[in-house]
Amino acid sequence: MKTNWSTIDVLKHTRHDWLNKIQLIKGNIALNKMERVKTIIEEIVIDAQNETQLTNLQIPTFAALIMTFNWEPHKYQLDYEVVGNIRNLASHDLELTEWCTQFFILLEEAVNEMGENHLSLTIESSTEESRFFFDFSGILNDRENVTNWLEMMSRSEKSLKIIEYNVHNEEINLTLQIA
Numbered sequence: 001m002k003t004n005w006s007t008i009d010v011l012k013h014t015r016h017d018w019l020n021k022i023q024l025i026k027g028n029i030a031l032n033k034m035e036r037v038k039t040i041i042e043e044i045v046i047d048a049q050n051e052t053q054l055t056n057l058q059i060p061t062f063a064a065l066i067m068t069f070n071w072e073p074h075k076y077q078l079d080y081e082v083v084g085n086i087r088n089l090a091s092h093d094l095e096l097t098e099w100c101t102q103f104f105i106l107l108e109e110a111v112n113e114m115g116e117n118h119l120s121l122t123i124e125s126s127t128e129e130s131r132f133f134f135d136f137s138g139i140l141n142d143r144e145n146v147t148n149w150l151e152m153m154s155r156s157e158k159s160l161k162i163i164e165y166n167v168h169n170e171e172i173n174l175t176l177q178i179a
Helices: 007-030 034-056 060-071 090-110 143-154
Strands: 077-084 118-125 130-137 160-167 171-178
Touching (some): 007 034, 007 060, 034 060, 034 077, 060 077, 060 090, 090 130, 090 143, 090 160
Antiparallel strands (some): 118 130, 130 171, 160 171
16 A cells, blocks of 8 residues: 655546546536436535545544545455544554554455455544444455454554454454544
């Protein structure tokens, strides 16, 4: 996973994403599918709101990892949502980024590239704690390696705590907490 994007790379990828969205809107207008156009615009607004909330958590390295993840080819797609109150998580930025990078690499190695693989991340923040809910659906080739890693990480004494996890052949559910 690329961690240092140049300004030109960021602008190039952002422009590409926006052109795709505009083309989708134009195509649906041409087909007179106005309800679909409204849905696409609503999705764009929700994505922008999630980006704003993610960056407001003051975890820039983590935010960059999440926001740029789909710019590179992976065996699964990532989407994210931020709900709740904005909390300053700056002191956890590097630890959270490192943990997620390891998890993403592990998942990349464990999934079947022929599957329709998807990882959803929901960040739920309150003034007392923040939780990160990872929900994977797709095809896992190496369930044992994922389970072993999560077991090892759940015994860690770091500020990130795995609250619960379940690993099945076609799904993973994992809750990570910052107290």
